[in-house]
Amino acid sequence: MPLSSLSLCPLRHQPPLPLPPTSNPPPPPSRPRSSIPLTQLARRRNGALVFRPRAAVTDDMAGAAAAASPPTLLEYMGRTDAAADLTVLVAHIQSACKRIAALVASPNNAELSRAKAGSGAVAAGRDAPKPLDELSNEIILSSLQSSGKVAVMASEENDLPIWISDDAPYVFVTDPLDGSRNIEVSIPTGTIFGIYNRLVELDHLPVQERAQLNSLQSGTRLVVAGYVLYSSATILCISFGAGTHAFTLDHSIGEFILTHPTMQIPPRGQIYSVNDARYFDWPEGLRKYIDTIRQGKGQHPKKYSARYVCSLVADFHRTLIYGGVAMNPRDHLRLVYEANPLSFLAEQAGGRGSDGKNRILSIQPVKLHQRLPLFLGSMEDMLELESYGDVQQKVNPGYEV
Numbered sequence: 001m002p003l004s005s006l007s008l009c010p011l012r013h014q015p016p017l018p019l020p021p022t023s024n025p026p027p028p029p030s031r032p033r034s035s036i037p038l039t040q041l042a043r044r045r046n047g048a049l050v051f052r053p054r055a056a057v058t059d060d061m062a063g064a065a066a067a068a069s070p071p072t073l074l075e076y077m078g079r080t081d082a083a084a085d086l087t088v089l090v091a092h093i094q095s096a097c098k099r100i101a102a103l104v105a106s107p108n109n110a111e112l113s114r115a116k117a118g119s120g121a122v123a124a125g126r127d128a129p130k131p132l133d134e135l136s137n138e139i140i141l142s143s144l145q146s147s148g149k150v151a152v153m154a155s156e157e158n159d160l161p162i163w164i165s166d167d168a169p170y171v172f173v174t175d176p177l178d179g180s181r182n183i184e185v186s187i188p189t190g191t192i193f194g195i196y197n198r199l200v201e202l203d204h205l206p207v208q209e210r211a212q213l214n215s216l217q218s219g220t221r222l223v224v225a226g227y228v229l230y231s232s233a234t235i236l237c238i239s240f241g242a243g244t245h246a247f248t249l250d251h252s253i254g255e256f257i258l259t260h261p262t263m264q265i266p267p268r269g270q271i272y273s274v275n276d277a278r279y280f281d282w283p284e285g286l287r288k289y290i291d292t293i294r295q296g297k298g299q300h301p302k303k304y305s306a307r308y309v310c311s312l313v314a315d316f317h318r319t320l321i322y323g324g325v326a327m328n329p330r331d332h333l334r335l336v337y338e339a340n341p342l343s344f345l346a347e348q349a350g351g352r353g354s355d356g357k358n359r360i361l362s363i364q365p366v367k368l369h370q371r372l373p374l375f376l377g378s379m380e381d382m383l384e385l386e387s388y389g390d391v392q393q394k395v396n397p398g399y400e401v
């Protein structure tokens with residue numbers, strides 16, 4: 001079924017846009033994995049697996065390289081005790097994200113954005129969904145439908161959760177394309193998602209109520225959390241509740257390959273990430289914290305550096321690898337499909353996700369699109385930040401840029 005003809009989702013912004021012709025390229029011809037031997041594996045100090053070119057290749061070396069090849073995402077799942085249903089679902093999610101990766105890199109993006117601007121949607125402001133948000137949402141919904149494994153999808157792009165199937169085992173929450181306001185200047189974007197078990201005890205309820213309550217599960221009940229970063233590399237980072245692992249899309253074989261097994265956020269980093277144009281709207285505690293670490297007068301006696309992409313997945317991904325804190329102090333980000341999955345990944349990597357006061361995962365969602373401040377990062381940096389007490393930005397006038 002063509003995505004553009006989907007009609008069962010109550011999209012906030014109708015009509016659905018046609019997919020650009022280059023959004024779904026045929027997968028590259030697959031190559032036997034044993035033919036990777038032009039590279040050899042090495043491990044970086046931060047734990048990432050990297051490939052180094054080989055000078056010459058013999059059959060023995062090819063065999064050894066095949067044996068040492070890091071697994072694809074599905075091979076990895078096959079080696080764990082992942083449920084078959086979950087593997088099917090993850091296979092569909094990764095396919096959807098490969099399509100979104102192609103979409104965000106498509107030369108048709110500018111044209112799509114101009115078409116939308118011409119339709120008057122710009123008047124809805126900087127937070128108005130962009131065409132690619134809607135297309136990404138359709139791509140994900142369509143793959144969940146064909147997986148047969150999802151009962152309900154709750155998305156940033158839909159006012160209400162969409163009931164898909166009565167008997168399917170999982171609940172899927174997602175921000176299909178975060179950071180899309182940056183798309184015209186090719187800044188990284190990302191998909192965020194979480195998977196819960198369907199609550200069978202709610203099966204007797206009317207469908208809308210069932211859909212809502214299934215989607216409002218506490219983050220502590222997440223079965224899987226993940227994001228896909230669309231940047232110079234396309235990286236799928238995922239946790240099944242036993243560590244956080246990242247897989248990098250190898251375009252030559254069309255597969256996500258394990259590159260960052262069992263990630264650990266350094267207990268302390270030296271980077272803070274925040275939109276500090278908001279400095280004068282910040283509360284005293286947050287200003288003091290930033291002033292202190294900038295000068296190297298905090299618990300860590302080094303001057304901190306600033307990095308801020310303004311794309312949550314990119315800022316979080318950097319923080320996961322280098323450590324430090326990624327801050328969104330105003331109540332702007334969404335608990336259910338942004339803060340919860342990212343906090344789960346942070347915790348599984350030894351870090352912390354908080355709203356400045358409380359652990360994110362212990363906040364019970366009461367509304368699907370509930371917003372809150374979000375702080376993610378290294379354990380020691382997070383505890384130091386929270387010790388300032390007053391770090392949530394209450395003044396939130398809405399910003400034009």
Ligand SMILES: O=P(O)(O)OC[C@H]1O[C@](O)(COP(=O)(O)O)[C@@H](O)[C@@H]1O
Nearest residue numbers: 127178179180275310311312313328
């Ligand atoms: O404007 P601010 O306060 O810097 O907020 C930026 C944050 O908002 C986001 O763009 C998300 O906003 P949307 O959910 O409206 O796309 C994040 O990617 C980013 O971290």
